[in-house]
Amino acid sequence: MLLGSGELGKEFVIAAQRLGNYIIAVDRYESAPAMQVADVCEVISMLSADDLEAVVNKHKPDFIIPEIEAIRTEKLVEFEQRGITVIPTAAATNYTMNRDRIRELAHTKLGVRTAKYAYASTLEELIAVSDTIGFPNVVKPVMSSSGKGQSVVNDRIDVEKAWNYAIAGSRGDSQKVIVEEFIDFDIEITLLTIKQWQAPTIYCVPIGHRQERGDYQESWQPADISEDKVTAAQEIARKVTDELGGAGIFGVEFFITKDEVIFSELSPRPHDTGMVTLISQNLNEFELHLRAILGLPIPNIEQLGASASAVILASEKSESVCFEGVAEALSEPDVDIKLFGKPTAHPYRRMGVALAKADNVQDARAKAMKAARSIKITDI
Numbered sequence: 549m550l551l552g553s554g555e556l557g558k559e560f561v562i563a564a565q566r567l568g569n570y571i572i573a574v575d576r577y578e579s580a581p582a583m584q585v586a587d588v589c590e591v592i593s594m595l596s597a598d599d600l601e602a603v604v605n606k607h608k609p610d611f612i613i614p615e616i617e618a619i620r621t622e623k624l625v626e627f628e629q630r631g632i633t634v635i636p637t638a639a640a641t642n643y644t645m646n647r648d649r650i651r652e653l654a655h656t657k658l659g660v661r662t663a664k665y666a667y668a669s670t671l672e673e674l675i676a677v678s679d680t681i682g683f684p685n686v687v688k689p690v691m692s693s694s695g696k697g698q699s700v701v702n703d704r705i706d707v708e709k710a711w712n713y714a715i716a717g718s719r720g721d722s723q724k725v726i727v728e729e730f731i732d733f734d735i736e737i738t739l740l741t742i743k744q745w746q747a748p749t750i751y752c753v754p755i756g757h758r759q760e761r762g763d764y765q766e767s768w769q770p771a772d773i774s775e776d777k778v779t780a781a782q783e784i785a786r787k788v789t790d791e792l793g794g795a796g797i798f799g800v801e802f803f804i805t806k807d808e809v810i811f812s813e814l815s816p817r818p819h820d821t822g823m824v825t826l827i828s829q830n831l832n833e834f835e836l837h838l839r840a841i842l843g844l845p846i847p848n849i850e851q852l853g854a855s856a857s858a859v860i861l862a863s864e865k866s867e868s869v870c871f872e873g874v875a876e877a878l879s880e881p882d883v884d885i886k887l888f889g890k891p892t893a894h895p896y897r898r899m900g901v902a903l904a905k906a907d908n909v910q911d912a913r914a915k916a917m918k919a920a921r922s923i924k925i926t927d928i
């Protein structure tokens with residue numbers, strides 16, 4: 549049972565069915581991407597304990613595989629106690645549902661280097677802690693993803709705007725925000741980390757990415773960072789994922805500066821920037837997640853050379869989505885696109901991804917961006 553049925557879930561369902569699994573796709577709206585390829589689907593509020601109880605009782609899944617953060621994770625603990633395997637573990641989903649819990653685990657408990665941070669639950673508190681952290685800083689709701697409710701604050705005058713934006717963009721019932729020191733990094737990376745039930749933890753080649761408005765725009769593999777820094781990132785990733793336990797893929801995010809590897813956050817599931825692996829590896833991040841979950845062997849992960857992904861975003865609202873420019877996007881060699889099939893669009897909603905390979909990362913990025921820009925999303 550997949551809890552969350554977006555683009556990442558869709559690719560996971562495809563991988564899982566190819567190895568003979570039966571998938572129940574769950575999300576908050578009808579015809580979500582993964583529902584279109586699953587065996588059965590259910591539309592519920594995943595923040596409602598009663599709704600979760602009802603679908604689990606109805607379908608009696610062997611595995612519950614969360615695909616988004618905003619789930620009533622206390623309920624997952626109960627399911628786990630009843631003998632259902634929650635991926636990677638119910639505790640891990642609880643730690644990563646809110647930014648403050650995983651931050652306390654990584655920084656306070658494990659002593660991992662992160663950006664300086666503080667929390668606030670009222671505007672007055674935010675004003676006070678912003679002065680302590682300094683400017684510029686980054687304000688984010690403790691429960692949100694893909695940059696929702698997140699803003700960079702350059703000045704005291706902008707704190708109130710950041711507070712209102714964060715509260716409006718918060719998912720779930722929390723009114724708490726985190727404020728972080730702004731890290732002026734050289735590059736940021738996702739280290740896909742595969743934790744297995746029996747075999748040792750393994751890693752993919754680091755993925756570089758570029759974000760706007762806190763949301764991913766393009767990613768590429770391999771990321772150009774030194775061997776020392778890759779090793780340092782792997783050590784941190786292993787420390788944190790060992791603490792979380794269970795099995796599955798994790799997208800561990802780091803800021804890389806001239807001298808430091810700084811832990812940012814992690815997803816206990818495939819990562820959006822990891823969609824580049826749909827073209828860049830022999831086994832993509834969804835296939836790796838599945839194999840780790842089922843305890844299947846992963847004899848080798850082969851990186852297939854310079855590759856990139858670029859997102860296809862909607863620019864306007866649409867209730868009946870239509871794509872133009874597909875032929876143009878596909879006209880170059882070593883370019884592919886995946887259109888997710890989200891039934892409706894609104895500005896900045898991610899509707900697809902363009903993928904490309906080339907002789908070097910710079911060319912792969914240019915090709916993926918060009919293909920993504922050729923696609924226009926309109927209303928029928």
Ligand SMILES: Nc1ncnc2c1ncn2[C@@H]1O[C@H](COP(=O)(O)OP(=O)(O)OP(=O)(O)O)[C@@H](O)[C@H]1O
Nearest residue numbers: 663686692693694695696728729730731759762813
């Ligand atoms: N302290 C910081 N300093 C500099 N940039 C930051 C900081 N925090 C976040 N960012 C920028 O904003 C992006 C999104 O932040 P973060 O990963 O915390 O949000 P998110 O909503 O969880 O995103 P996602 O769900 O897509 O991973 C980061 O990848 C980075 O580019």
Ligand SMILES: NCC(=O)N[C@@H]1O[C@H](COP(=O)([O-])[O-])[C@@H](O)[C@H]1O
Nearest residue numbers: 552553554555556557693694820897
């Ligand atoms: N950074 C997390 C991420 O990328 N999650 C992916 O986006 C979907 C939600 O999209 P939507 O907001 O367009 O419905 C999620 O279901 C997941 O696949």
Ligand SMILES: [Mg+2]
Nearest residue numbers: 694801812813
């Ligand atoms: Mg992130």
